Amino acid sequence: xxxxxxxxxxxxxxxxxxxxxxxxxxxxxxxxxxxxxxxxxxxxxxxxxxxxxxxxxxxxxxxxxxxxxxxxxxxxxxxxxxxxxxxxxxxxxxxxxxxxxxxxxxxxxxxxxxxxxxxxxxxxxxxxxxxxxxxxxxxxxxxxxxxxxxxxxxxxxxxxxxxxxxxxxxxxxxxxxxxxxxxxxxxxxxxxxxxxxxxxxxxxxxxxxxxxxxxxxxxxxxxxxxxxxxxxxxxxxxxxxxxxxxxxxxxxxxxxxxxxxxxxxxxxxxxxxxxxxxxxxxxxxxxxxxxxxxxxxxxxxxxxxxxxxxxxxxxxxxxxxxxxxxxxx
Ligand SMILES: [Mn+2]
Numbered sequence: 001x002x003x004x005x006x007x008x009x010x011x012x013x014x015x016x017x018x019x020x021x022x023x024x025x026x027x028x029x030x031x032x033x034x035x036x037x038x039x040x041x042x043x044x045x046x047x048x049x050x051x052x053x054x055x056x057x058x059x060x061x062x063x064x065x066x067x068x069x070x071x072x073x074x075x076x077x078x079x080x081x082x083x084x085x086x087x088x089x090x091x092x093x094x095x096x097x098x099x100x101x102x103x104x105x106x107x108x109x110x111x112x113x114x115x116x117x118x119x120x121x122x123x124x125x126x127x128x129x130x131x132x133x134x135x136x137x138x139x140x141x142x143x144x145x146x147x148x149x150x151x152x153x154x155x156x157x158x159x160x161x162x163x164x165x166x167x168x169x170x171x172x173x174x175x176x177x178x179x180x181x182x183x184x185x186x187x188x189x190x191x192x193x194x195x196x197x198x199x200x201x202x203x204x205x206x207x208x209x210x211x212x213x214x215x216x217x218x219x220x221x222x223x224x225x226x227x228x229x230x231x232x233x234x235x236x237x238x239x240x241x242x243x244x245x246x247x248x249x250x251x252x253x254x255x256x257x258x259x260x261x262x263x264x265x266x267x268x269x270x271x272x273x274x275x276x277x278x279x280x281x282x283x284x285x286x287x288x289x290x291x292x293x294x295x296x297x298x299x300x301x302x303x304x305x306x307x308x309x310x311x312x313x314x315x316x317x318x319x320x321x322x323x324x325x326x327x328x329x
Contacts, residue, residue: 030153
């Protein structure tokens with residue numbers, strides 16, 4: 001059976017579904033889980049969205065966002081299925097996963113190359129822009145109605161994961177899905193204004209502090225910058241305000257490896273985001289630090305502060321540039 005239909009059959013037989021996505025959730029995670037939540041409600045199935053952490057302010061206007069819970073709130077004892085979205089490993093939603101009984105049925109819908117296939121069904125999209133685009137295909141394959149609200153969530157997932165149709169994961173199918181979603185009632189100008197031109201002045205101050213740490217290495221082929229918790233204190237911002245910072249190092253013309261380092265206060269770790277182009281594979285760099293992702297975009301955690309993360313990541317990136325034959329010291 002076609003996997004979209006197989007998943008629909010599993011969902012139809014379930015009575016109370018927990019819907020979740022990855023920690024430090026992004027637009028694809030939020031858009032995808034809300035689209036699933038709204039669809040389940042229309043099917044008359046009990047749906048509970050539980051995230052590890054809060055939905056960033058930017059996405060809270062999305063339909064259904066007010067119904068999302070932060071773990072452990074909203075937990076029910078009658079869950080009989082978990083739908084995990086945009087998550088390559090169960091570590092990405094560790095708190096939720098840890099509370100599910102052993103062997104609990106999970107439907108895994110994701111588009112990360114490094115996905116570990118942890119579900120009873122694993123739908124891992126290859127060359128798909130986003131989990132949101134996969135859900136669009138799911139809805140169309142099963143003749144489920146795409147309301148304007150659902151379309152708004154899916155369009156958000158697609159434009160955020162493709163960097164507004166700029167990244168290399170923008171395919172003909174992606175644009176066809178987006179066009180269909182506009183046909184379902186999305187108004188791109190209105191939606192993108194809410195997503196991209198509603199910034200608080202505090203975030204600009206944070207961006208300027210972070211940009212002051214930007215440096216290039218390896219003859220301009222690597223650019224790296226960081227954000228510390230101290231910067232957040234000074235500007236009254238949080239980690240959630242830094243979602244698009246990763247595009248900054250990569251926007252320098254000569255750069256093939258862009259690295260953003262974000263200090264995570266709770267566990268004295270640094271969250272590392274890597275963007276590449278040319279011959280260097282971001283997933284391979286992240287994998288050396290226990291992370292993963294896609295060829296062009298990947299992430300990992302680093303045990304240590306941003307300074308030590310900077311040296312470790314730059315050294316690894318230099319090696320990958322050399323191995324790719326595009327840099328010599
Ligand atoms: Mn995604």
